[in-house]
Amino acid sequence: MNSCTLVELIEKRAGVGFPRIGASSSVSSAVTMMSVLGVSAMLVMREDGLLGGLFSDDELLAKVVAAGLDVQATPLSLVMNRGVRLVGPQVSVEQALEMLRLEGLNYAVVIEGAVVYGLLAMRDLVAEAVCAVETPPEVPSQTSPSGASQTEAQGPAS
Numbered sequence: 001m002n003s004c005t006l007v008e009l010i011e012k013r014a015g016v017g018f019p020r021i022g023a024s025s026s027v028s029s030a031v032t033m034m035s036v037l038g039v040s041a042m043l044v045m046r047e048d049g050l051l052g053g054l055f056s057d058d059e060l061l062a063k064v065v066a067a068g069l070d071v072q073a074t075p076l077s078l079v080m081n082r083g084v085r086l087v088g089p090q091v092s093v094e095q096a097l098e099m100l101r102l103e104g105l106n107y108a109v110v111i112e113g114a115v116v117y118g119l120l121a122m123r124d125l126v127a128e129a130v131c132a133v134e135t136p137p138e139v140p141s142q143t144s145p146s147g148a149s150q151t152e153a154q155g156p157a158s
Contacts, residue, residue: 006096006110007089009128010118018118020045023052023077027064030055030076041107043119044080051116053080054107086111097125 019042021030034042034057041056055076063079064071085108087096096108100122108125110117 004128005090005092006087006108006120007117009093009120009124010089010110018043018116020116021055021076023047023080024075026072027055027060027069027074027076027079028071031060031071041119041121043109043116044076050114051084051109051111052077053082054084054109054119055080056107058106084109088112089117093125093128096120097122097129100125 019033019037019039021033021042021044023044023046030042030044034040041054044052044055046052053076059079059081063069064074069079085099085103085105087099087108087110089110089112091099091110100106100108106122108120110120
């Protein structure tokens with residue numbers, strides 16, 4: 001399998017970015033932002049700019065809706081998941097998939113020191129792993145001196 005590192009996967013997705021929101025923001029603000037961006041999770045940042053945790057549709061259902069909390073009045077700091085899986089940027093897609101599978105988690109935060117590279121969902125990792133398996137390596141086309149490709153120069157197969 002042609003595996004890439006997590007930071008390479010994030011670079012491939014350049015422009016996608018990763019959503020983040022302040023820990024003091026309301027659940028309602030997070031849900032609105034998630035809906036607009038079409039994502040199921042976002043990073044929650046502390047007031048000092050460091051990673052505080054993760055808020056996903058799982059937290060919304062289990063910690064907010066099921067508990068009957070007011071989405072307008074509840075800050076993310078009370079319901080975010082602080083037990084997120086942190087992985088280094090040089091970890092391979094396969095390694096990250098195995099970590100998440102073994103731990104029963106859906107998300108990994110790619111981080112090194114205080115630098116957050118991004119948030120990857122299990123489905124992002126699975127999609128990348130499947131593409132790596134399904135995409136054969138490119139074979140350079142060889143051209144004959146006449147300018148025709150090797151297959152054209154040989155004529156049709158019998």
